[in-house]
Amino acid sequence: MSASPLPTRKDEDFRYADLAALERVWPVAVETIALGAGESRALVIVPEGGQVARQLAITLAPGARFDLRVLNAGHAYGRVALDVRLEAGANFTLGAAQVGGGAEVLEIVTNVVHAGPDAQSRQVIRSVLGGQATGTYLGKVLVARGADGTDGEQSVRAMLLERTATANARPELEIYADDVKCAHGCAVGELDATGLFYLESRGLPPAQAKRLMLQAFLAEAFVGAEAEEELNAAALAALEALL
Amino acid sequence: MLEITDLHAEVAGKPILKGLSLTVNAGEIHAIMGPNGAGKSTTGYVLGGRPGYTVTGGSVTYDGQDLLALEPHERAAAGLFLGFQYPVEIPGVSNVQFLREALNAQRKARGQEPLSGGEFLKLAREKAGLLRMDMDMLKRPVNVGFSGGEKKRAEMVQMGILDPKLAILDETDSGLDIDALRICGEGINAIMRKPDKAVVLITHYQRLLDYVKPDFVHVLAGGRIVKSGGPELALTLEREGYEAVV
Numbered sequence: 001m002s003a004s005p006l007p008t009r010k011d012e013d014f015r016y017a018d019l020a021a022l023e024r025v026w027p028v029a030v031e032t033i034a035l036g037a038g039e040s041r042a043l044v045i046v047p048e049g050g051q052v053a054r055q056l057a058i059t060l061a062p063g064a065r066f067d068l069r070v071l072n073a074g075h076a077y078g079r080v081a082l083d084v085r086l087e088a089g090a091n092f093t094l095g096a097a098q099v100g101g102g103a104e105v106l107e108i109v110t111n112v113v114h115a116g117p118d119a120q121s122r123q124v125i126r127s128v129l130g131g132q133a134t135g136t137y138l139g140k141v142l143v144a145r146g147a148d149g150t151d152g153e154q155s156v157r158a159m160l161l162e163r164t165a166t167a168n169a170r171p172e173l174e175i176y177a178d179d180v181k182c183a184h185g186c187a188v189g190e191l192d193a194t195g196l197f198y199l200e201s202r203g204l205p206p207a208q209a210k211r212l213m214l215q216a217f218l219a220e221a222f223v224g225a226e227a228e229e230e231l232n233a234a235a236l237a238a239l240e241a242l243l
Numbered sequence: 244m245l246e247i248t249d250l251h252a253e254v255a256g257k258p259i260l261k262g263l264s265l266t267v268n269a270g271e272i273h274a275i276m277g278p279n280g281a282g283k284s285t286t287g288y289v290l291g292g293r294p295g296y297t298v299t300g301g302s303v304t305y306d307g308q309d310l311l312a313l314e315p316h317e318r319a320a321a322g323l324f325l326g327f328q329y330p331v332e333i334p335g336v337s338n339v340q341f342l343r344e345a346l347n348a349q350r351k352a353r354g355q356e357p358l359s360g361g362e363f364l365k366l367a368r369e370k371a372g373l374l375r376m377d378m379d380m381l382k383r384p385v386n387v388g389f390s391g392g393e394k395k396r397a398e399m400v401q402m403g404i405l406d407p408k409l410a411i412l413d414e415t416d417s418g419l420d421i422d423a424l425r426i427c428g429e430g431i432n433a434i435m436r437k438p439d440k441a442v443v444l445i446t447h448y449q450r451l452l453d454y455v456k457p458d459f460v461h462v463l464a465g466g467r468i469v470k471s472g473g474p475e476l477a478l479t480l481e482r483e484g485y486e487a488v489v
Contacts (some may be wrong), residue, residue: 198331201291203319203349215333
């Protein structure tokens with residue numbers, strides 16, 4: 001169990017956090033995952049509980065591959081924070097979907113360090129937020145000196161079902177190597193009205209048309225996962241609870 | 244089947260339709276032609292119920308009911324199909340999933356049993372074959388990465404699967420090469436030329452009418468029908484232009 005003090009707003013990772021909610025779950029035990037050279041593993045995290053925070057420290061030895069998928073949905077407060085360290089040629093995938101309504105607060109916080117050369121990290125975050133819910137992604141990718149050949153990607157998109165919902169997205173890059181490919185994109189939007197009308201004009205009732213589009217949107221986080229089907233079904237159940 | 248009476252409609256506060264009247268009976272194919280800005284696409288969207296297209300006067304009766312009182316999905320369940328000039332791309336949603344859900348939603352609204360996955364695929368394969376579209380394309384996301392011609396053919400496959408009573412086809416011929424034009428024309432005939440169905444073709448050009456022979460041709464200008472006639476009117480328009488007629 002970590003004995004660290006409760007973070008404050010000065011701490012960048014917690015700037016957007018619901019500190020009152022965090023206090024109720026603090027301190028958070030750090031779960032350690034260490035993959036040896038060339039090792040490969042997949043993990044699915046679906047946090048449980050009304051107030052829940054998970055903190056993972058992941059180290060990937062040279063050539064290791066780790067595929068992590070997260071469904072963060074239906075918590076008054078749900079937070080998943082990751083510290084990831086990639087050695088040479090390691091590969092890290094994060095696909096995370098957040099689905100929240102009411103006054104829920106959902107947070108994904110990542111700190112990915114490319115410590116060795118030629119490693120790849122790919123993060124895809126998709127959030128659907130209704131009511132007064134808040135969905136946050138804070139993601140930092142640090143490319144250390146000498147970590148040439150790094151390939152890092154952050155794709156962050158959020159869909160607001162109501163204007164009262166909030167999405168925070170803050171992808172961040174810190175690069176100390178020369179030969180690096182790092183892409184990041186982020187967008188917050190609403191469902192495309194023309195697309196909805198198109199689906200409705202074919203006979204889908206509005207709620208079903210919405211659900212179909214959002215289902216497809218969230219599925220982007222789970223493409224290629226071993227448990228893709230189960231994750232999509234769980235995301236759909238979370239969506240249906242929201243709509 | 245369709246009775247449009249003195250229809251007035253506006254978009255973003257700007258009046259577009261100004262007293263449009265049109266009667267379409269079962270078994271008939273009507274062509275609406277007209278210059279740019281005449282209100283052709285607006286007519287289609289108003290009949291389909293697109294948000295933002297506000298009816299300010301007049302009435303539309305479809306099969307004895309007030310069409311304008313129905314939501315877009317209710318209009319579809321009642322047998323109306325709107326073919327889009329610019330079919331919309333829906334990333335992540337496959338044609339097969341979308342059309343099966345749409346068809347079963349329509350069937351549910353009509354009090355019919357849903358089609359099973361197997362029954363649906365058989366139907367989809369048959370209609371795709373009619374439009375010479377590969378089934379693999381129907382497994383891809385709706386219209387994503389389709390060429391202009393493929394989108395229009397996919398629209399016609401949708402129409403075949405949904406089997407409407409009344410189709411309003413907005414510039415189905417735009418973006419089609421000569422072969423695709425013929426395939427779409429033959430598709431429209433095979434699906435819709437029946438005694439209990441009707442079609443309103445909205446088009447700029449005569450060329451689609453070579454394949455889908457209309458019973459009536461109307462000229463829409465300034466938001467209303469200014470001239471009606473038989474198929475020969477389309478040829479006159481093609482030869483002499485709208486200005487000579489309007």
